[in-house]
Amino acid sequence: MNVWRDIKGTVQPFWVTLRNMFRRPVTIQYPEEKRVPPPRYRARIILTRDPDGGERCVACYLCSAACPVDCISMQSAEAPDGRRYAAWFRINFSRCIYCGLCAEACPTWAIQMSPDYEFSKYATLDMVYEKEDLLVDHGGKDNEYNYYRHAGIGVVNPRGGNEDEAPPVDVRTNLP
Numbered sequence: 001m002n003v004w005r006d007i008k009g010t011v012q013p014f015w016v017t018l019r020n021m022f023r024r025p026v027t028i029q030y031p032e033e034k035r036v037p038p039p040r041y042r043a044r045i046i047l048t049r050d051p052d053g054g055e056r057c058v059a060c061y062l063c064s065a066a067c068p069v070d071c072i073s074m075q076s077a078e079a080p081d082g083r084r085y086a087a088w089f090r091i092n093f094s095r096c097i098y099c100g101l102c103a104e105a106c107p108t109w110a111i112q113m114s115p116d117y118e119f120s121k122y123a124t125l126d127m128v129y130e131k132e133d134l135l136v137d138h139g140g141k142d143n144e145y146n147y148y149r150h151a152g153i154g155v156v157n158p159r160g161g162n163e164d165e166a167p168p169v170d171v172r173t174n175l176p
């Protein structure tokens with residue numbers, strides 16, 4: 001009986017080899033061949049723009065608060081029309097774990113995950129991206145969304161000029 005078991009043990013690996021010889025190879029010859037990732041693939045982060053070309057980011061710090069590895073930093077600023085923006089915005093991709101929590105937290109859809117996975121660098125410092133490196137000239141996954149048209153004040157109309165909006169208060173008039 002042991003003879004049959006030994007014969008089976010000898011023949012079986014050849015059978016496995018023979019069967020796989022006629023299967024389609026799954027190896028992709030990267031970088032000559034590139035796989036197109038699924039639409040929800042999470043790779044390089046981008047900062048998107050409104051349909052009118054304005055920066056969507058209002059520097060609310062929610063993305064940096066949500067980031068589990070603290071790799072987002074920024075400084076907020078306010079334009080004369082009341083629109084907030086990031087004076088500078090920085091992501092350290094050498095620490096990013098591509099979890100997508102920043103994109104989930106963003107109320108304006110400014111920060112989004114793109115499927116661009118080809119941005120490896122030799123030097124760690126080259127993985128620190130500034131706002132200019134992150135900003136794109138489109139709206140990413142939703143080109144039509146405009147945060148300020150839903151919630152903004154002082155951009156669609158001047159401050160105090162929107163429906164049911166009180167005129168702005170000059171805080172100095174409250175001083176004794």
Ligand code: SF4
Nearest residue numbers: 067096097099100102
């Ligand atoms: S994808 Fe995750 S780790 Fe990377 S910046 Fe966003 S929250 Fe931080």
Ligand code: SF4
Nearest residue numbers: 057058060061063106
């Ligand atoms: S990217 Fe989004 S969450 Fe982050 S600061 Fe800008 S508006 Fe806020």
